[in-house]
Amino acid sequence: MTRQLWAPWRLEYIQSADQQEGCVFCLAQAGDDESSLVVHRGEHAFVLLNKFPYASGHLMVAPYRHTGDFADLSAEEAIEIHHLAGQGMGALAQVYAPQGYNAGWNLGRIAGAGVVDHVHQHVVPRWVGDTNFMPVLADVKVLPEHLLETREKLARAWPVA
Ligand SMILES: [Zn+2]
Numbered sequence: 001m002t003r004q005l006w007a008p009w010r011l012e013y014i015q016s017a018d019q020q021e022g023c024v025f026c027l028a029q030a031g032d033d034e035s036s037l038v039v040h041r042g043e044h045a046f047v048l049l050n051k052f053p054y055a056s057g058h059l060m061v062a063p064y065r066h067t068g069d070f071a072d073l074s075a076e077e078a079i080e081i082h083h084l085a086g087q088g089m090g091a092l093a094q095v096y097a098p099q100g101y102n103a104g105w106n107l108g109r110i111a112g113a114g115v116v117d118h119v120h121q122h123v124v125p126r127w128v129g130d131t132n133f134m135p136v137l138a139d140v141k142v143l144p145e146h147l148l149e150t151r152e153k154l155a156r157a158w159p160v161a
Helices: 010-019 024-030 075-096 143-157
Strands: 038-041 045-049 059-063 100-105 121-126
Touching: 024 038, 024 045, 024 059, 038 075, 038 143, 045 075, 045 143, 059 075, 075 100, 075 121, 075 143
Parallel strands: none
Antiparallel strands: 038 045, 045 059, 059 121, 100 121
16 A cells, blocks of 8 residues: 555644644643543553544554653653553454554654654554545544544443553
């Protein structure tokens, strides 16, 4: 697959990130779960929904600590982010039964990162033919309700330990 998997959310997200005061990840972890779309909180890292998802259930996993340097992540942070990404797939499997995932890091603006100074991993569920309904999900008018419902479902389906 050679097309740019990470491109569709980029423009909206970059625009949004630039307009926002402060770091979206630091703001999200300080807020309440529902309005911040936080799905799960770990010890060193947390999981939230992307407000501009590429697919339904598009998760992001970020350390609590504000750092834009991937190499600066501690072993505890790196391990927990990896673990939470796996748990997120477990929750997604229960709720949306995706047929695959894209899981990865966009580091630096040139690599597609909308937020460059707080590293985060994307977990994007994939289904056969999913490119066909992406534009529908990307409609900002239908998103808020959809996102709240998705957050609730995934938080409830989060695997234990
Ligand atoms: Zn931050």
